[in-house]
Amino acid sequence: MTENKGGPLAELSAAGVAIWLDDLDRGRLRTGGLEALMHDKHVVGVTTNPTIFAKALEHGDEYDEQTRDLASRKVSIDEAVRSITTYDVRWAADVLRPAYDASNGADGRVSIEVDPRLARDTKNTVAEAKALWWLVDRENAFIKIPATLEGLPAITEALAAGISINVTLIFSLERYDAVAEAFLTGMEKAKENGHDLSKIESVASFFVSRVDTEVDKRLDKIGSDEAKALRGSAAIANARLAYQHYEKAFGSDRWKALAAAAGAPPAASALGVDRREGPSFPGHPLCGRTGGSRRRQHDARGDPGRDRGPRRDQG
Numbered sequence: 001m002t003e004n005k006g007g008p009l010a011e012l013s014a015a016g017v018a019i020w021l022d023d024l025d026r027g028r029l030r031t032g033g034l035e036a037l038m039h040d041k042h043v044v045g046v047t048t049n050p051t052i053f054a055k056a057l058e059h060g061d062e063y064d065e066q067t068r069d070l071a072s073r074k075v076s077i078d079e080a081v082r083s084i085t086t087y088d089v090r091w092a093a094d095v096l097r098p099a100y101d102a103s104n105g106a107d108g109r110v111s112i113e114v115d116p117r118l119a120r121d122t123k124n125t126v127a128e129a130k131a132l133w134w135l136v137d138r139e140n141a142f143i144k145i146p147a148t149l150e151g152l153p154a155i156t157e158a159l160a161a162g163i164s165i166n167v168t169l170i171f172s173l174e175r176y177d178a179v180a181e182a183f184l185t186g187m188e189k190a191k192e193n194g195h196d197l198s199k200i201e202s203v204a205s206f207f208v209s210r211v212d213t214e215v216d217k218r219l220d221k222i223g224s225d226e227a228k229a230l231r232g233s234a235a236i237a238n239a240r241l242a243y244q245h246y247e248k249a250f251g252s253d254r255w256k257a258l259a260a261a262a263g264a265p266p267a268a269s270a271l272g273v274d275r276r277e278g279p280s281f282p283g284h285p286l287c288g289r290t291g292g293s294r295r296r297q298h299d300a301r302g303d304p305g306r307d308r309g310p311r312r313d314q315g
Contacts, residue, residue, distance in 0.1 A: 079130035159186025
């Protein structure tokens with residue numbers, strides 16, 4: 001790897017912020033763009049979702065050969081989507097593997113989301129999570145599961161199966177507490193099932209942009225200087241409150257027992273910050289990471305030949 005360049009992202013990285021790319025396509029992989037972002041923009045993680053892949057498929061010809069082959073085999077649309085997306089995520093996981101190894105698993109992760117149509121279906125969410133985990137077949141992958149009521153038991157069962165999870169669609173402190181409970185229960189089940197806890201990580205993320213977008217619209221209608229001063233602050237305030245809930249869950253005896261079982265000191269607990277989705281808790285203390293907090297932020301974009309500045313995404 002070449003030496004990382006300076007600039008604002010270098011300063012963030014030095015301060016303990018893990019820069020994640022909220023975007024992925026095969027062109028970026030084939031041309032070495034993702035690897036360049038690792039070297040030049042301090043990117044140490046990637047997250048994806050169906051919308052990101054849909055946009056990637058709409059442009060260029062990078063997927064033409066694979067889609068023709070899938071069509072010739074008369075593969076269903078759902079299976080074709082799995083084949084295409086897991087191929088890219090597997091490739092990205094390989095590119096990011098040096099970051100994963102260098103950080104003892106704290107960084108170098110790539111997320112792929114279960115089919116959003118299963119958000120209210122616990123059984124099939126679990127089955128889909130297992131299928132994606134098997135298809136990607138990389139220990140530095142994350143399977144993204146929404147924090148719906150039906151998603152909570154799916155999170156627990158996926159973790160119990162040894163699958164690393166990225167929990168998405170959290171909007172309230174109450175749901176964050178429920179996700180923390182699902183995580184702890186899942187890790188306890190994983191221990192009972194004989195899984196290596198040091199290989200399992202979880203990130204649970206608050207949405208920032210969607211909350212702020214809605215609040216900002218309402219503040220605009222008020223029109224006062226005081227209202228304008230509050231723009232962009234509501235979701236961040238909610239996220240700060242989440243930190244208190246995080247400390248409660250991960251200062252508990254349950255967490256300390258899990259950390260001890262993995263051979264990691266309880267003090268290794270870290271809080272993530274995701275610009276697009278807000279503060280989050282990674283389960284990575286189980287991987288033995290020590291010293292300071294590590295915060296994730298999804299806002300690094302662009303590579304050589306792409307003029308794409310930081311922005312807030314909508315999930």
